[in-house]
Amino acid sequence: xxxxxxxxxxxxxxxxxxxxxxxxxxxxxxxxxxxxxxxxxxxxxxxxxxxxxxxxxxxxxxxxxxxxxxxxxxxxxxxxxxxxxxxxxxxxxxxxxxxxxxxxxxxxxxxxxxxxxxxxxxxxxxxxxxxxxxxxxxxxxxxxxxxxxxxxxxxxxxxxxxxxxxxxxxxxxxxxxxxxxxxxxxxxxxxxxxxxxxxxxxxxxxxxxxxxxxxxxxxxxxxxxxxxxxxxxxxxxxxxxxxxxxxx
Amino acid sequence: xxxxxxxxxxxxxxxxxxxxxxxxxxxxxxxxxxxxxxxxxxxxxxxxxxxxxxxxxxxxxxxxxxxxxxxxxxxxxxxxxxxxxxxxxxxxxxxxxxxxxxxxxxxxxxxxxxxxxxxxxxxxxxxxxxxxxxxxxxxxxxxxxxxxxxxxxxxxxxxxxxxxxxxxxxxxxxxxxxxxxxxxxxxxxxxxxxxxxxxxxxxxxxxxxxxxxxxxxxxxxxxxxxxxxxxxxxxxxxxxxxxxxxxx
DNA sequence: GACTGTGAAACAGTTCACAGCT
DNA sequence: AGCTGTGAACTGTTTCACAGTC
Numbered sequence: 387x388x389x390x391x392x393x394x395x396x397x398x399x400x401x402x403x404x405x406x407x408x409x410x411x412x413x414x415x416x417x418x419x420x421x422x423x424x425x426x427x428x429x430x431x432x433x434x435x436x437x438x439x440x441x442x443x444x445x446x447x448x449x450x451x452x453x454x455x456x457x458x459x460x461x462x463x464x465x466x467x468x469x470x471x472x473x474x475x476x477x478x479x480x481x482x483x484x485x486x487x488x489x490x491x492x493x494x495x496x497x498x499x500x501x502x503x504x505x506x507x508x509x510x511x512x513x514x515x516x517x518x519x520x521x522x523x524x525x526x527x528x529x530x531x532x533x534x535x536x537x538x539x540x541x542x543x544x545x546x547x548x549x550x551x552x553x554x555x556x557x558x559x560x561x562x563x564x565x566x567x568x569x570x571x572x573x574x575x576x577x578x579x580x581x582x583x584x585x586x587x588x589x590x591x592x593x594x595x596x597x598x599x600x601x602x603x604x605x606x607x608x609x610x611x612x613x614x615x616x617x618x619x620x621x622x623x624x625x626x627x628x629x630x631x632x633x634x
Numbered sequence: 635x636x637x638x639x640x641x642x643x644x645x646x647x648x649x650x651x652x653x654x655x656x657x658x659x660x661x662x663x664x665x666x667x668x669x670x671x672x673x674x675x676x677x678x679x680x681x682x683x684x685x686x687x688x689x690x691x692x693x694x695x696x697x698x699x700x701x702x703x704x705x706x707x708x709x710x711x712x713x714x715x716x717x718x719x720x721x722x723x724x725x726x727x728x729x730x731x732x733x734x735x736x737x738x739x740x741x742x743x744x745x746x747x748x749x750x751x752x753x754x755x756x757x758x759x760x761x762x763x764x765x766x767x768x769x770x771x772x773x774x775x776x777x778x779x780x781x782x783x784x785x786x787x788x789x790x791x792x793x794x795x796x797x798x799x800x801x802x803x804x805x806x807x808x809x810x811x812x813x814x815x816x817x818x819x820x821x822x823x824x825x826x827x828x829x830x831x832x833x834x835x836x837x838x839x840x841x842x843x844x845x846x847x848x849x850x851x852x853x854x855x856x857x858x859x860x861x862x863x864x865x866x867x868x869x870x871x872x873x874x875x876x877x878x879x880x881x882x
Numbered sequence: 883g884a885c886t887g888t889g890a891a892a893c894a895g896t897t898c899a900c901a902g903c904t
Numbered sequence: 905a906g907c908t909g910t911g912a913a914c915t916g917t918t919t920c921a922c923a924g925t926c
Contacts, residue, residue, distance in 0.1 A: 396895065397894090397895095398895060399895090401837055404833040405833065423908070431818075435897055435898070438909065439895095446908080448909080449903085449904070450904055450907055450908045451903070451905075452907070466843070467839055468840060468843030468846075483735075483738070485734070486730035486733070486734040492832060493831070537838055563834050563835060567656060569657075571876070574877065577838060579879050581829060582652075583829065584741055586811050586827050586829060587746050587811060588652035588717070590785055591745070591746075591809075592716060594716060594785075594808070597808065628818060628821065628823075629824070630828065631645070632830065632833065646917060646918085647917090670884090671886070683919055683920070687888075696887080698925040698926050700884080700886085700926070701884090701886080886923105886925080886926095888922090889920105889921095889923100890920085890921090891919085892917100892919070893917080895914100896915070896916090897913085898913075899911095900909105900910090900911095901908105901910090902910105904905105
């Protein structure tokens with residue numbers, strides 16, 4: 387529809403867009419028609435300047451002195467994210483996680499529909515998972531073509547992930563969400579996003595470990611400059627909010 | 635044990651540490667005793683300079699002219715990540731995802747043990763999930779204290795996530811892995827990492843959308859500088875690898 | 883000769899601060 | 905008066921390139 391005369395958007399901005407989208411949906415549900423960058427920021431857990439800069443990459447959707455129109459902004463973000471049309475996805479690996487994702491309805495309302503679930507274990511083929519029936523992984527390429535699958539979701543054990551990714555790629559899939567704890571080796575035009583729960587836990591553990599070390603060494607050291615005293619209670623006005631980290 | 639005379643480590647480095655750890659484990663399994671930054675980099679899907687810089691934050695664990703000793707490096711990273719001791723975790727919300735995580739054994743071998751699963755639905759209490767029995771969410775604070783839980787994993791529906799987080803925080807938990815699609819509002823000393831599958835899918839969708847737009851506009855434009863022709867096959871020497879993005 | 887460790891350069895992302903619109 | 909949009913300053917991260925060590 388629109389001409390591709392668009393600026394280059396920072397990755398960090400792109401990663402926040404879905405969050406803004408969610409916040410705006412909530413505002414819409416609350417019948418709010420206007421939102422200032424300040425309000426959106428508070429809700430999204432970022433600062434107002436960031437919201438304004440992020441949104442400005444796409445155009446001037448706000449009104450000075452007023453704010454952003456919730457409905458309008460929602461439409462624009464929706465368009466940018468391609469949430470106006472459907473994204474057929476396939477899940478490879480019907481283990482605990484794959485099945486959980488297949489059953490989970492929360493994506494379909496945002497345009498992501500799981501059109502097939504495959505597994506390599508013949509014993510599992512035919513089993514019902516949510517609305518779908520597990521098919522054999524042999525049929526993966528076929529299914530991708532048949533349903534015009536655009537996004538592949540890999541939830542296999544790590545040893546099987548590369549092969550799944552290769553099959554998906556050869557069938558034309560260019561976007562992969564990889565839950566397997568492996569680094570996939572794919573052509574440069576394939577976009578892979580890794581979600582690894584163990585990695586996340588280890589990052590948390592690292593910080594816990596440091597906290598413990600800091601506390602231990604605070605016994606001798608006089609200067610309390612290193613470790614702040616734990617924020618006793620949320621302040622009245624500006625809420626001191628948790629350190630946040632999302633997939634980039 | 636060691637004095638807290640440690641440098642400040644960039645977040646980006648911390649996020650890669652678990653990946654190096656995984657690669658080293660694999661090398662160890664393959665009986666390799668030495669690894670160069672180049673080899674580690676290839677395996678981890680990053681470049682060699684990054685590996686060297688990352689590791690150098692922790693000390694000089696390599697030998698010039700030789701590389702890094704796999705076993706030694708593994709011990710050091712393990713220590714940094716606190717994988718030498720156990721991290722008791724609790725899962726709040728025994729839905730599809732919560733149950734899948736509870737059943738999944740893949741964390742325990744890295745020191746993360748799920749010591750309890752709670753849910754707010756009385757009908758689910760008593761149900762077996764993996765090795766554990768679902769308990770009522772009322773008991774959450776109690777369970778945290780009893781098992782000295784350090785990490786809380788929130789897998790509730792979004793509406794219930796804030797309350798779960800508050801309870802965890804009040805019981806002393808300072809690290810939260812949040813799967814609920816909500817921005818949690820917590821004291822600044824609580825570290826939250828968000829994992830949101832819908833967000834990940836939307837990021838992939840954004841890029842797909844742009845690809846489609848670029849292709850559409852490429853009809854008129856002569857310069858093929860914007861979109862590279864799809865890498866036909868993995869090159870012999872240096873592998874051109876997929877764009878990668880992990881939780882930061 | 884090979885490979886690490888690291889300053890310095892380049893790049894990316896965030897925050898500031900204010901001009902400009904309504 | 906209020907709030908957006910954005911250059912400019914700043915902070916964080918990656919990459920380069922090479923001196924230093926084995």
